Amino acid sequence: MNKKEISEVKKLFTPSHCAITRICGCYVDAEKNQRMKMKEAFLSLPEEEMFKYFNIFRKSLSGSIGKNIMIMEFPLEQEMEEGTQEFLLKIRDSELKDDVLLQEFYQRVMETYIYAENYYIILIHGAYDVPGRASDNLDMEDASDYIYNFILCSICPVKLSKPGLMYNSETNHMENRIQDWLVEVPDNGFLFPAFNDRNTDIHSLLYYAKNPEILQTDFVDQFLGCQTPLSAKTQKETFQSLIEETLDNTCSFETVMNIHENLNELIEERKEEPEPVTLNKQEVKKLFADSGVENAKLEEFDTHYEALADEKTSFVASNLANVRSYEIKTPDVVIKVTPDKAQLVETRMIDGVPYIMIQATDLVEINGITVRTPKSDDSDTTTI
Structure with missing residues (x-):
């Protein structure tokens, strides 16, 4: 999946283009107990809740490809009978209506997802009537090619809100704020199948990690059955x-x-x-x-x-690569330079000693103070 295809799927998580048919969820506490389960037709939710869920789902497809977002392919053995691909296809094709399959899904997540606190597993099914695309790259809403059926799983931390004071408009008083358990933006998630070339690709999926250095190796290897890629x-x-x-x-x-x-x-x-x-x-x-x-x-x-x-x-x-700056570091000095000005830095050997030289311009500052740079005809040498 590329940026355009990810953006196309993200548009499905808006009121005007909503393609979500059903939503399920399981709240897991720190002791791995299932505290709450839910299953609803998505459009039956109150509007305020729908908007909050939309935000969670879009976050599950956000970030940089290759860093927060990784496209993973199933190894051949996972596409065989009893493989992880078959299980995910069963979940998708059930349209989240099979309680036994859903319970197995939650149990597999709990066994492989490493998190010491409370979290909320959210699973949705969507059906996207993919519009055809004209030669000018514009969508033709009345020329649909096929239906893209998918599931999206978002795993969100659930944390207690901070204590504090609040203003009660009814009593016109400042009073203690009641702490609530809040669902935060997702730490991890996945979209299956992938939407490659604007088409269903059951051989791969899209995986999301809020922190690209915490990829949940057990979850990726065992639950999804994919090879964990190198982190950024x-x-x-x-x-x-x-x-x-x-x-x-x-x-x-x-x-x-x-x-x-x-x-x-x-x-x-x-x-x-x-x-x-x-x-x-x-x-x-x-x-x-x-x-x-x-x-x-x-x-x-x-x-x-x-x-x-x-x-x-x-x-x-x-x-x-860092497209914003190069960092040149010695044990005592750090030099940062933008790539387009890299030619201002060079190395020289002077009296047998190696130096990193920086070309000085007319504008040089030390801690915000503008200083005069020595001219070629100056007799003295300033050392900093």
Whole structure:
């Protein structure tokens, strides 16, 4: 799924385009007890509740693809009989009307979802009459191609509101506020099946994580039956290790800067594309070669790649590069520079000592105080 397809599904969680047929929920306490279960036709809910649920569902499809949102494919074994895909298809095809299936769903979530406090499992079924699309890319509402049937699960923390004082308009007094158990925005969720190429793709799903570093490995591996992808932070750390080990003693300032400059150029060139920029093994190798990595070092690239990742691992470019600034760090000094001004920083060897040099302009400030920069004809040298 790309950004446009995710946005199209998110529009279904609005009053004017609502495609939700049924909503179910299970409130689980910190001791893993099912405290409350509900099952309703969604449109029978009070309007105020519907709007709050809409917000939760849209949050379950928010964030950056490759960071908060991951497209996961089912391994072949999970598409066999008794696999996780079959179970999710049964849930979807039941339209959430089978109480036995729903209870099994809640139980499987509780067994694999690691959370020490209260949480609320929300499950919805939707049926989207997908409109055809004209050559000018406009929807034709009266030319539907087919129905996209899906389920969306959102898992939300439930926390006690903070104590405090409140104004009671009826008594015109300040008084103690009653603490309530509040349903917060989802920590995790998934959409099944995926909506790829504006069509049903039962071979994959979309997974959401509010915190991209907490991916709920047991839930992904056991409940969904998918392989947990590398988190955004792990992708970045793996890429950094790959650079260091491939370049080894030739890991120079210029080569590393070239790698990041070329990476940022690639992101900039493809920023209008709905799909995120991803790099597989061969594309990472080409990036290194284009950035000046020696052929002798590239001969060892495949070995380092397989040791740090695996053959099928790909990297989301936005997880590897910072398009806003480069950070150059020594034990005592940190330099930050925007990518388009990277040429202002260079390395030099002076009297046998390596230096990182910054080109000074007429406008230099120290703690907000404008200082005069030395001119080429100044006889003295200022050291900071």
